[in-house]
Amino acid sequence: MTTPFLQIQNIRKVYGDVVAVTDVTLDVAKGEFMTFLGPSGSGKSTTLYVLAGLQEPTAGDILLQGSTLLDTPSHKRNIGMVFQRYTLFPHLSVGENIAFPLRVRRRPKNEIDAAVRRVLKLVRLESFEDRMPAKMSGGQQQRVALARALAYDPPVLLMDEPLSALDKKLREEIQYEIRRIHQETGVTILYVTHDQEEALRLSDRIAVFSKGVIDQVGTGSELYADPATRFVAEFIGDSDFLEGKVEAVNGKHADIRVGDDLVIPAVPTHGAPTPGRGAAVMLRPERVSLSQTPNAASSLPVTVVDITFLGNNTHVLTETKARERLSVRLPFGHAAANGLRPGQSVWASWEPSDAQAFCA
Amino acid sequence: MTLAANASETRLEARRTRAASGLVYALPALILVFVFFVVPVVALLMRSVLEPTPGLGNYAELLGSSTYIRIFYNTFVVSAVVTVLSVTIGFPVAWMLAIMPARWSTLLFAVILLSMWTNLLTRTYAWMVLLQRTGVINKVLMGIGLIDQPLALVNNLTGVTIGMTYIMLPFVILPLRGVIKTIDPAVLQAASVCGATRWQCLTRVLIPLALPGAAAGALMVFVMSLGYFVTPALLGGTSNMMLAEMIAQFVQSLVNWGMGGAAAFVLLVVTLAIYAVQLRLFGAGRLGQGG
Numbered sequence: 001m002t003t004p005f006l007q008i009q010n011i012r013k014v015y016g017d018v019v020a021v022t023d024v025t026l027d028v029a030k031g032e033f034m035t036f037l038g039p040s041g042s043g044k045s046t047t048l049y050v051l052a053g054l055q056e057p058t059a060g061d062i063l064l065q066g067s068t069l070l071d072t073p074s075h076k077r078n079i080g081m082v083f084q085r086y087t088l089f090p091h092l093s094v095g096e097n098i099a100f101p102l103r104v105r106r107r108p109k110n111e112i113d114a115a116v117r118r119v120l121k122l123v124r125l126e127s128f129e130d131r132m133p134a135k136m137s138g139g140q141q142q143r144v145a146l147a148r149a150l151a152y153d154p155p156v157l158l159m160d161e162p163l164s165a166l167d168k169k170l171r172e173e174i175q176y177e178i179r180r181i182h183q184e185t186g187v188t189i190l191y192v193t194h195d196q197e198e199a200l201r202l203s204d205r206i207a208v209f210s211k212g213v214i215d216q217v218g219t220g221s222e223l224y225a226d227p228a229t230r231f232v233a234e235f236i237g238d239s240d241f242l243e244g245k246v247e248a249v250n251g252k253h254a255d256i257r258v259g260d261d262l263v264i265p266a267v268p269t270h271g272a273p274t275p276g277r278g279a280a281v282m283l284r285p286e287r288v289s290l291s292q293t294p295n296a297a298s299s300l301p302v303t304v305v306d307i308t309f310l311g312n313n314t315h316v317l318t319e320t321k322a323r324e325r326l327s328v329r330l331p332f333g334h335a336a337a338n339g340l341r342p343g344q345s346v347w348a349s350w351e352p353s354d355a356q357a358f359c360a
Numbered sequence: 361m362t363l364a365a366n367a368s369e370t371r372l373e374a375r376r377t378r379a380a381s382g383l384v385y386a387l388p389a390l391i392l393v394f395v396f397f398v399v400p401v402v403a404l405l406m407r408s409v410l411e412p413t414p415g416l417g418n419y420a421e422l423l424g425s426s427t428y429i430r431i432f433y434n435t436f437v438v439s440a441v442v443t444v445l446s447v448t449i450g451f452p453v454a455w456m457l458a459i460m461p462a463r464w465s466t467l468l469f470a471v472i473l474l475s476m477w478t479n480l481l482t483r484t485y486a487w488m489v490l491l492q493r494t495g496v497i498n499k500v501l502m503g504i505g506l507i508d509q510p511l512a513l514v515n516n517l518t519g520v521t522i523g524m525t526y527i528m529l530p531f532v533i534l535p536l537r538g539v540i541k542t543i544d545p546a547v548l549q550a551a552s553v554c555g556a557t558r559w560q561c562l563t564r565v566l567i568p569l570a571l572p573g574a575a576a577g578a579l580m581v582f583v584m585s586l587g588y589f590v591t592p593a594l595l596g597g598t599s600n601m602m603l604a605e606m607i608a609q610f611v612q613s614l615v616n617w618g619m620g621g622a623a624a625f626v627l628l629v630v631t632l633a634i635y636a637v638q639l640r641l642f643g644a645g646r647l648g649q650g651g
Contacts, residue, residue: 087550
């Protein structure tokens with residue numbers, strides 16, 4: 001087996017009494033677009049700063065092509081980075097900003113000029129070379145920052161929530177730019193975000209961070225279809241949870257009681273199901289259907305609370321007898337949506353294999 | 361269209377009215393400046409060209425005599441050296457103040473302010489004690505065997521430079537600290553990740569970004585030094601005078617208001633010229649305009 005391109009091994013970072021990163025291990029392939037997704041304070045940015053050499057890890061190692069990076073100071077790591085805040089040098093023009101990493105490396109002038117032109121073309125800002133950063137929009141500044149980070153052909157590009165200060169429309173526009181640039185350059189990208197949509201749109205694989213550890217690594221559809229933890233299930237896509245108790249265990253499947261009169265049979269489980277212990281059953285809104293009578297293998301009586309027409313689908317918010325919320329998304333034109341009104345009692349049904357249980 | 365034009369007209373009108381009412385409030389200060397600054401300066405200028413006989417005789421004498429030129433030269437050299445020294449020494453202090461944890465920077469800041477608020481004469485006399493032939497500095501230097509003979513550190517321009525640098529330091533540190541505080545540390549992190557060594561971060565990013573603050577502080581120090589009286593009078597020697605001492609001598613000892621006025625006016629013109637140059641180079645809003 002060949003050595004992975006970039007290896008993050010058991011990184012731990014402690015500030016005083018605060019554990020920012022508990023234990024993070026991850027392999028990244030060459031040319032991969034890997035996103036660190038998680039809420040603020042989950043350790044994703046700290047891990048990125050450790051990679052950049054701007055933070056010293058308390059323990060662990062970082063290997064690039066098999067050799068450690070930790071002995072190399074940040075300015076010699078040859079890694080590119082785009083920051084959350086605007087970090088262009090305000091006293092330098094766009095062209096001079098991009099030339100900066102090459103000037104400090106004392107490259108010849110013709111090489112610098114060629115590189116500046118090349119990356120300006122890459123981020124489609126050719127005509128902005130002489131502009132000062134203060135005269136540019138936030139989106140343009142971040143594109144210049146991206147160009148500056150790519151000017152010296154770094155093997156790895158780190159991006160720390162580079163679009164979080166931009167409005168939604170602009171953000172989506174630049175997300176596509178980043179995808180295109182990733183495809184054109186083939187650079188390995190580690191991208192930090194707390195926005196699941198952004199992560200899904202950009203990444204080859206996503207590492208979901210929670211409380212200083214990675215809960216799960218996988219492609220977007222893997223994480224959505226088969227979340228390893230309740231946190232991942234909550235973080236990726238919409239989901240509702242019915243709290244219940246394990247009745248019987250059969251391998252990785254369990255019968256789970258979610259009400260006095262309802263046992264959901266043979267639910268795929270995560271964690272160690274133990275009879276008598278608590279378990280939460282997760283349901284995705286688009287996997288649940290509504291009907292006047294119980295009709296699928298698993299059905300639950302619910303009361304309609306609110307109906308919202310959203311164009312291609314109708315979102316129906318319902319409530320179980322235990323006053324738990326259960327969202328249902330019906331595609332446009334679905335028969336169940338006809339004549340539905342708040343206060344009505346209906347049955348929510350789903351296939352047993354579409355539910356998943358997370359054991360406490 | 362007309363509506364918009366009207367609206368902007370009204371807004372302009374409102375701004376004018378506001379400016380006018382602002383003028384009313386500023387009036388007492390303006391009257392004070394006029395009566396006690398503009399009038400005396402003009403009077404002094406008049407005397408410099410009228411006494412003892414009308415004409416530019418005083419200026420010709422001032423700029424034609426090697427004694428007086430020497431004094432101008434001393435003043436500019438000392439002021440320049442003091443400016444360079446206080447910016448060089450003040451920069452690291454300002455940087456520290458800007459990046460230290462708030463508790464410590466408040467403390468250090470208080471120490472600097474306290475030294476600034478201590479009576480000027482007291483501080484200058486303290487330097488006399490420190491710098492004299494049998495003073496602490498000479499004793500220590502001789503004690504560790506660095507020198508055999510005590511250095512002449514006082515009653516000359518060396519003493520003046522040392523004393524004035526100390527007194528001027530806060531005037532550099534305060535504006536520099538203000539400017540450095542506005543620099544986002546992430547910009548320096550970006551420079552480091554881009555491959556800049558610590559030295560390159562300093563010379564290519566931090567210093568250029570702090571330059572407006574350094575320029576403001578340097579201007580303040582240079583201009584104040586040009587006309588400084590107390591410290592040169594106490595720490596300086598009789599042979600190497602500075603401009604303010606010379607003016608004082610003309611007016612107090614020689615009762616020659618013509619020459620005193622001419623010297624004062626030359627100082628004023630030079631000061632304004634330096635200010636104009638500084639405004640042109642580092643004036644408000646220049647940063648980021650490009651070109």
